[in-house]
Amino acid sequence: MTGKLMIAGGRPLRGTITISGAKNSAVALIPAAILAETSVVLDNLPRISDVGIYEEILTELGAVVTWDEDSMRIDPSSMKSIPMPNGNVKKLRASYYLMGAMLGRFGEATIGLPGGCNFEPRPIDQHIKGFEALGAEVSNEGGSIRIRARELRGAKIYLDVVSVGATINIMLAASRAKGITLIENAAKEPEIIDVATLLNSMGAKIKGAGTETIRIEGVDSMRGCRHSIIPDRIQAGSYMIAAAATRGDVLVDNVIPKHLEALTAKLQEMGVHIYEMDEAIRVVGQPEYESVDVKALVYPGFATDLQSPMTSLLTQAKGVSILSDFVYNNRFKHVPELVRMGAKIKVEGRSAVIEGGVLNAAKVKATDLRAGASLFIAGLTVPEGVTEITGTEYIYRGYENLVPNLRGLGAEIWVGEEE
Ligand code: EPU
Numbered sequence: 029m030t031g032k033l034m035i036a037g038g039r040p041l042r043g044t045i046t047i048s049g050a051k052n053s054a055v056a057l058i059p060a061a062i063l064a065e066t067s068v069v070l071d072n073l074p075r076i077s078d079v080g081i082y083e084e085i086l087t088e089l090g091a092v093v094t095w096d097e098d099s100m101r102i103d104p105s106s107m108k109s110i111p112m113p114n115g116n117v118k119k120l121r122a123s124y125y126l127m128g129a130m131l132g133r134f135g136e137a138t139i140g141l142p143g144g145c146n147f148e149p150r151p152i153d154q155h156i157k158g159f160e161a162l163g164a165e166v167s168n169e170g171g172s173i174r175i176r177a178r179e180l181r182g183a184k185i186y187l188d189v190v191s192v193g194a195t196i197n198i199m200l201a202a203s204r205a206k207g208i209t210l211i212e213n214a215a216k217e218p219e220i221i222d223v224a225t226l227l228n229s230m231g232a233k234i235k236g237a238g239t240e241t242i243r244i245e246g247v248d249s250m251r252g253c254r255h256s257i258i259p260d261r262i263q264a265g266s267y268m269i270a271a272a273a274t275r276g277d278v279l280v281d282n283v284i285p286k287h288l289e290a291l292t293a294k295l296q297e298m299g300v301h302i303y304e305m306d307e308a309i310r311v312v313g314q315p316e317y318e319s320v321d322v323k324a325l326v327y328p329g330f331a332t333d334l335q336s337p338m339t340s341l342l343t344q345a346k347g348v349s350i351l352s353d354f355v356y357n358n359r360f361k362h363v364p365e366l367v368r369m370g371a372k373i374k375v376e377g378r379s380a381v382i383e384g385g386v387l388n389a390a391k392v393k394a395t396d397l398r399a400g401a402s403l404f405i406a407g408l409t410v411p412e413g414v415t416e417i418t419g420t421e422y423i424y425r426g427y428e429n430l431v432p433n434l435r436g437l438g439a440e441i442w443v444g445e446e447e
Contacts, residue, residue: 030424031443033417033431035407037389040313041276041437047264047283048074048428049098049257053222055122056196057257058082060223061102062091062129063203064230066252071099073257074428077421078120085116085123103252104133111138113172118143124152124193128200131164131175138174148358154187154194161185162198162205182207182246190215190326195242196223203232205246214242217327218287222258229253261287262333262398263427268292268311269337270405270434272300273344275313278437285309290330294322294338298345319347319384325354336362336402342382343371344409352379362399365392369406369415389413397426404430408439418446 049072059082061068073079075098083093083100089110092103109130117123117140130137142152156166156173161184164177182205187194195215200223202209214220216238224237230253233245264283271278272295285292285304292302292309297320301312319342324332332355339362342349353359360375367373368390372383389410394400400423407415417423420443423430434441 030421030446032446033404033407033420033423034442034444035404035410035415035417036413036440037274037408037410037415038412039408039438039440040274041271041278041408041434041439043437044279044281045267045433045437046281047259047267048072050074050219050222050260051076051078051426052192052262053219053257054079055082055120056125056219056223057226057255058086058100058102059125059129060200060226060230062086062089062104062107063132063200063227063250064104064252065249066105067101067103068230068252069099069101069254071254071256073098073100074260076424076426076428078122078425081116081120085112085126088112088116107133109134109136111172113138113140113170121150122193124155125197125200127155127159127173127175128197131159131177131180131201132204135178135180136176138169138172140172148356152193154189154191155197158185158194158198159201162201162209180205180246182209182244184210184212186212187214192217192220195220199223199227199234199237199242199244202244202246203227203234203250207246209244209246211242211244212240214240215326216240218258218261218284226253226255229255259283262331264288264309265291265331265334266337266401266405266427268295268309269334269341270408271311272298272313273341273405273409275315276437277310277312279308279310281308283307283309290328291334294320294330317345319345319349321349322351323354324352332356332359333398335359336398337405339363339366339373339380339382340402340406340409343373343384343387343406345384347384349382350379351382354378361395362402365399365403366406368392369410371406386411389415391416391418393417394419394422397422401427404434404441408434416444
């Protein structure tokens, strides 16, 4: 789906929203299937454009991919090692997982440097450091990363930066290395546990995923299995924030409440009423909110991917809030767009200083996925007029069925033709 998003805001969101599988798990689990010799079935996949692009990439590599509702069957038995310098790999940031997966299965990979949401330079030096430690030779050939190893050997790898992508990429390659790999200072995000769970079901021997030390004992071969993807905590968090921002009452269903603890705590500090159940969270908005300070950190801290949506909610609080991002240096491309909508926000270094007030309708542009989320949330709060959001291709990368979902919650949102 393309076209601009049109929103006549000012209506409280009410009802139930069911959250799909996690995008950032899906884009790692699909390439992980390359390591198996028989079919892997992934259940609860989100129908988002990133998943569609990965399906095309795997098909180009010779895998047979079939769908049954929200389950994808990947038969990797006839896959070949083909260089992928251009094309679909450039459309997707997470195409970097092809490096670890193909290195593990074929001992080589040539992959064009990834595209996707480029809100700031996002280096992959820690991924490369990991592959080299495992015995691979890595070179940059005209914008493609070429990786080769006669034999992958387990190693001790200390990550200089806590990186989700590097942690997963090293787990993928090390699963097929000889001997034991230790990843120190590993990322602890729930998506890492999800990938380790799949790899272990495929026959890998991984311990410690979700802690800062992950131990991987390499195995000679891996087999297919069936795996259900965890719910998308960022999609869930975005709907929680939208419910609060519109002073609505929404049950966000199919979530793991623990994955959202940092957000829940901040919403409560602002005065939002939250009711946690086993697999759902009810968010009840209030007429007035207190300003709060938020620091985006690695998991289990407040998620950087919810930083931009949270900016929009903080425009609805009384007084001045400070929102800082310690994961990325400058992930504030949504701020000038929110300012066009009348928000009073100043960016100072790693922080946005946000003064509460009413927003107005405007024509704005999403420049990356979560910037887009901040704009549709802001648009939902605007009491008069129609907000127009272009750049929606970014938003559809991460939010399954966004328009029908929001309409189901009572929002007046529709798709207009892009000029
Ligand atoms: N970094 C390095 N060197 C590296 C790797 C990362 O300096 O080799 C830096 C990055 O520049 C960044 C920080 O380390 O400042 C953390 O980056 P990380 O590697 O953890 O990010 P990522 O794996 O590329 C994933 C998510 C992002 C999310 C981050 C942080 C996927 C496909 N993407 O990216 O999600 O922001 O972790 O939690 O899993 C999104 O969903 O909108 C999104 C951007």
